[in-house]
Amino acid sequence: MRIGLFVTCLGDVLFPRVPKATTALLERLGHEVVFPADQTCCGQMHVNTGYQRDALPLIRHHVEVFERALADGCSALVAPSGSCVGSVRHQHAEVARRLGDDELAQRAGAVANRTFELSEFLVDVLGVTDVGAAFPHRVTYHPTCHSLRMLGVADRPLQLLRAVRGIDLVELPDAEVCCGFGGTFALKNAQTSTAMLADKIAWVRHTQAEIVTAGDSSCLMHIGGGLARLQVGVRTVHVAEILASTEDAPWGSGEVPR
Amino acid sequence: MTTFLGMPGPPADATSELRGSVPFPVAAEAGLTNSRLRRNLSKATGTIRAKRAAVVAEVADWEELREAGRAIKEAALARLPELLVELEEQVEARGGVVHWARDASEANAIVVDLVRAKGVDEVVKVKSMATQEINLNDALEAAGIRAIETDLAELIVQLADDRPSHILVPAIHRGRAEIRQIFLEAMPGLDPGTLTDDPRQLAEAARAYLREAFLRARVAVSGANFGVVETGTLTVVESEGNGRMCLTLPETLITVMGIEKVIPTWRDLEVFLQLLPRSSTGERMNPYTSTWSGVQPGDGPAEFHLILLDNGRTRVLADPAGRSALHCIRCSACLNVCPVYERAGGHAYGSVYPGPIGAILTPQLTGLTGDSVNDSLPYASSLCGACEEVCPVKIPIPEQLVRLRAEHVEAYASAHRIPSGEAAAMRTASWIMGDATRFARAGRSARLGRKGIRSGRAIVPLPPPLSGWSSSRDLPALPEETFREWWARTRGGERR
Numbered sequence: 001m002r003i004g005l006f007v008t009c010l011g012d013v014l015f016p017r018v019p020k021a022t023t024a025l026l027e028r029l030g031h032e033v034v035f036p037a038d039q040t041c042c043g044q045m046h047v048n049t050g051y052q053r054d055a056l057p058l059i060r061h062h063v064e065v066f067e068r069a070l071a072d073g074c075s076a077l078v079a080p081s082g083s084c085v086g087s088v089r090h091q092h093a094e095v096a097r098r099l100g101d102d103e104l105a106q107r108a109g110a111v112a113n114r115t116f117e118l119s120e121f122l123v124d125v126l127g128v129t130d131v132g133a134a135f136p137h138r139v140t141y142h143p144t145c146h147s148l149r150m151l152g153v154a155d156r157p158l159q160l161l162r163a164v165r166g167i168d169l170v171e172l173p174d175a176e177v178c179c180g181f182g183g184t185f186a187l188k189n190a191q192t193s194t195a196m197l198a199d200k201i202a203w204v205r206h207t208q209a210e211i212v213t214a215g216d217s218s219c220l221m222h223i224g225g226g227l228a229r230l231q232v233g234v235r236t237v238h239v240a241e242i243l244a245s246t247e248d249a250p251w252g253s254g255e256v257p258r
Numbered sequence: 259m260t261t262f263l264g265m266p267g268p269p270a271d272a273t274s275e276l277r278g279s280v281p282f283p284v285a286a287e288a289g290l291t292n293s294r295l296r297r298n299l300s301k302a303t304g305t306i307r308a309k310r311a312a313v314v315a316e317v318a319d320w321e322e323l324r325e326a327g328r329a330i331k332e333a334a335l336a337r338l339p340e341l342l343v344e345l346e347e348q349v350e351a352r353g354g355v356v357h358w359a360r361d362a363s364e365a366n367a368i369v370v371d372l373v374r375a376k377g378v379d380e381v382v383k384v385k386s387m388a389t390q391e392i393n394l395n396d397a398l399e400a401a402g403i404r405a406i407e408t409d410l411a412e413l414i415v416q417l418a419d420d421r422p423s424h425i426l427v428p429a430i431h432r433g434r435a436e437i438r439q440i441f442l443e444a445m446p447g448l449d450p451g452t453l454t455d456d457p458r459q460l461a462e463a464a465r466a467y468l469r470e471a472f473l474r475a476r477v478a479v480s481g482a483n484f485g486v487v488e489t490g491t492l493t494v495v496e497s498e499g500n501g502r503m504c505l506t507l508p509e510t511l512i513t514v515m516g517i518e519k520v521i522p523t524w525r526d527l528e529v530f531l532q533l534l535p536r537s538s539t540g541e542r543m544n545p546y547t548s549t550w551s552g553v554q555p556g557d558g559p560a561e562f563h564l565i566l567l568d569n570g571r572t573r574v575l576a577d578p579a580g581r582s583a584l585h586c587i588r589c590s591a592c593l594n595v596c597p598v599y600e601r602a603g604g605h606a607y608g609s610v611y612p613g614p615i616g617a618i619l620t621p622q623l624t625g626l627t628g629d630s631v632n633d634s635l636p637y638a639s640s641l642c643g644a645c646e647e648v649c650p651v652k653i654p655i656p657e658q659l660v661r662l663r664a665e666h667v668e669a670y671a672s673a674h675r676i677p678s679g680e681a682a683a684m685r686t687a688s689w690i691m692g693d694a695t696r697f698a699r700a701g702r703s704a705r706l707g708r709k710g711i712r713s714g715r716a717i718v719p720l721p722p723p724l725s726g727w728s729s730s731r732d733l734p735a736l737p738e739e740t741f742r743e744w745w746a747r748t749r750g751g752e753r754r
C-alpha cells in the first residue's frame with residue numbers, strides 16, 4: 001500500500017525521530033511510504049486558540065497537499081499523532097463551514113476520511129497488532145486525551161505495545177487524566193497546567209517505569225519537559241519509536257533514529 | 259438544527275452573579291495555592307467520580323438514555339416559546355400564578371413584591387441555581403427580608419458569608435473542622451465543649467437550627483429541576499428532605515425557574531430522573547423527588563407563584579451553535595471529572611456556574627466582548643474532553659469552548675484597531691506555515707536556537723507567554739536536522 005506520511009509540524013521540526021520511526025515501521029511492514037513535502041501544519045494551534053481566520057489558509061493548504069497525495073496513488077494518510085488527526089477529522093470541515101467555505105469543508109471531509117492515527121491504521125486498516133517489534137524496557141503508557149476522546153483509539157496502542165517482545169508494560173494509575181498540556185493552555189494557564197503535570201509525573205514515577213510512552217509528541221514534550229526539569233530520570237518515547245525498534249535494529253542503536 | 263428562535267434577548271444582568279473580578283488564570287492562583295482546598299476537592303471529586311462511574315456502569319442502556327436526554331432537550335428548546343405559553347396555561351388552570359422576568363432585577367423585584375405582600379420578613383429557601391444566579395438573597399436583604407438557605411451545604415456557604423464553589427455541593431471547598439467553626443460562630447446555643455466535627459453531630463446541629471425556621475416560615479422560595487408542561491408540574495430533586503419541608507410547610511411558595519427547564523411530558527421526566535441522580539450524586543435514585551402542580555386546597559401551599567427567568571437564555575438560544583449549553587440539567591458531573599476544576603476550584607470561574615459548563619454557559623449568558631473577565635473562561639480548559647464524556651445530555655463542551663475562543667478573538671479584533679501581541683504572532687505563524695518554503699526556512703533557523711538552549715533551559719529568559727512554559731518545564735533538545743531535511747538528504751529526488 002502506498003501511504004502518505006503526515007508528519008505534523010512538531011514532528012518535522014522538533015521530533016523528527018518520530019516520523020522517521022513511523023517510516024521505518026511502515027516500510028518494515030512492506031508498505032511504500034511517501035512524504036508529501038509541501039505539508040506544513042494542520043492549523044490546530046490556531047483553531048484551539050481562537051484564531052480560526054488564520055487557521056483557514058493552513059487548513060486549505062493541508063487539504064490541497066494531501067488531496068494531491070491521494071491523487072498520486074496514496075491509499076491512506078497516516079500521522080503519529082492523535083491530536084493532529086483529531087483536528088483534521090473534527091475541526092477542519094467545521095471551521096471551513098463556520099467561515100462560509102462549504103466547498104473547502106467538503107474537500108476537508110474527504111481528506112479526513114482517508115487520514116488515520118498510527119495505531120488506528122495498524123490495527124483497523126492493516127489488521128496487525130504484532131508488528132515484530134522488540135523493546136526490552138519497563139514502559140508505562142499515557143493515553144493522550146485527543147486520541148482517547150476525539151478519535152476513540154481505545155486500547156489499540158496497548159494492543160500493539162503488548163505484542164512487543166521483551167517489553168515490561170506497567171499500568172499507569174489515573175492514566176486517562178489529562179497531563180495538562182492542552183496547547184496554548186500550558187502557556188495561558190501555566191500554573192493550573194503545572195498542577196496537572198505534577199500529578200501525572202507522580203503517577204509515572206510511581207510505576208517505576210524507565211520510559212513513558214504516548215501517541216502524541218506534543219503531550220510527550222510536556223510530560224518530558226517536566227520530567228527533565230525535575231530530574232526524575234524517566235524518558236519519553238513515542239509509541240512509533242517503540243514499534244519501530246526490533247531485535248536487529250534496537251532503539252538507540254542508530255539503526256532506528258532516536 | 260437551524261430552527262430560528264427569534265431575536266436574541268439582552269445579555270444577563272451585569273450585576274448578576276455571573277462575573278468575577280479578575281480573569282481565570284489570576285483567580286485560579288488562590289485555589290491552586292490553597293492546600294486545604296486542593297486536598298478537599300481532590301478527595302471529594304475523586305469519591306464522587308468513582309461512585310458515578312459505578313452506578314453508570316450498572317445501566318445497560320446508559321448511552322441510549324443520554325441520547326434520549328439530549329434529543330428531548332433539543333426538541334423542547336426548538337419549540338420553547340410554545341411550550342412556555344402552554345406551561346403558563348397549565349399552571350394557571352391549577353391555581354398557580356405565572357410571572358415573566360427578562361433579567362435578574364425583574365425577577366428579584368417580583369419576589370420582593372410577593373414576599374412584602376405577605377407581610378413577612380423571612381423566607382426559607384430550597385437550594386436553587388436560578389436564585390443564586392440572580393443573587394436573590396442580597397435583593398431580599400436590601401428589602402429587609404432575611405433568606406434562610408436550608409440545603410446543608412448552601413447553609414454553610416451562607417453562614418460563612420462565602421460564595422458557592424460547586425453546583426451540587428456549594429461548600430465542597432470546606433472541610434469538617436471549618437464547618438464546625440462556622441456553625442459555632444453562627445448558630446446560637448451550640449456548646450463548643452461538646453460539638454465535634456463528626457459529620458453526624460454537625461448535621462444534627464443544622465437540623466435543630468433549620469427545624470425552627472421551617473416551622474416559622476410562611477413563605478418559601480425554590481428553583482425547579484424540571485417543569486413538565488402537560489400538567490404544569492414543577493419538580494425538585496434533592497437528597498436531604500429540607501427542600502420537601504420548604505415545598506410543603508409554608509403557605510406561599512415562589513419558584514424561580516430558568517426558561518430552559520421545560521420538558522413536554524412525564525415520559526420525558528422519566529428519562530431525566532434516571533440520568534440526573536446517577537450523574538450527580540452517584541446514587542441510583544435521589545432520596546426526595548417533589549412534584550407539584552398549582553395548588554391543592556388543604557394540601558401544601560395555598561398560594562403558588564412561578565417566575566419564568568430569561569436572564570440571557572434567549573440570547574444563548576438564538577445561536578444554533580451555542581444553544582446546546584441550555585440542555586444542562588446541573589448535575590455537576592462535568593465539574594467532578596474536570597482536572598482544571600479539581601485544581602483551581604470553583605471560585606476561580608467567578609460565576610455561580612463553575613467548571614466546564616460554567617466555562618461555556620457563563621460567557622454565553624453575559625456575552626463576550628473581547629476584553630471582559632468572562633472572555634478568559636473558554637480558555638480555562640486543556641480541551642481534554644472528560645466533561646463531554648460524562649455529560650448526561652451530551653453537551654459537546656470542548657467543541658463549544660473552541661468556538662467561544664474564536665468568538666472572543668473576533669470580538670477583540672472588532673473592538674480594537676491595533677491587534678494584540680498574540681494576534682500578531684498568530685498571523686505571522688499562519689503566514690509562515692501557509693507555505694512549505696517559508697516553513698522549511700523557519701525549521702532550519704530553529705536550529706540556530708539550539709545554541710540558545712542549555713540543559714533544557716533558554717539562556718535568555720523567555721518573555722511571556724512563553725515564560726509560562728519554562729516556569730516548570732524544560733525545552734526539548736532541538737534536533738540536528740528537521741524531518742524534511744533528513745528525507746531530502748536520505749531520499750533526495752523522491753520529493754512528492
Ligand code: SF4
Pocket residue numbers: 537585586587588589590591592593615645648649650651652653
Ligand atoms: S453540562 Fe452536562 S455534565 Fe455538566 S452539569 Fe450540565 S448536564 Fe451535568
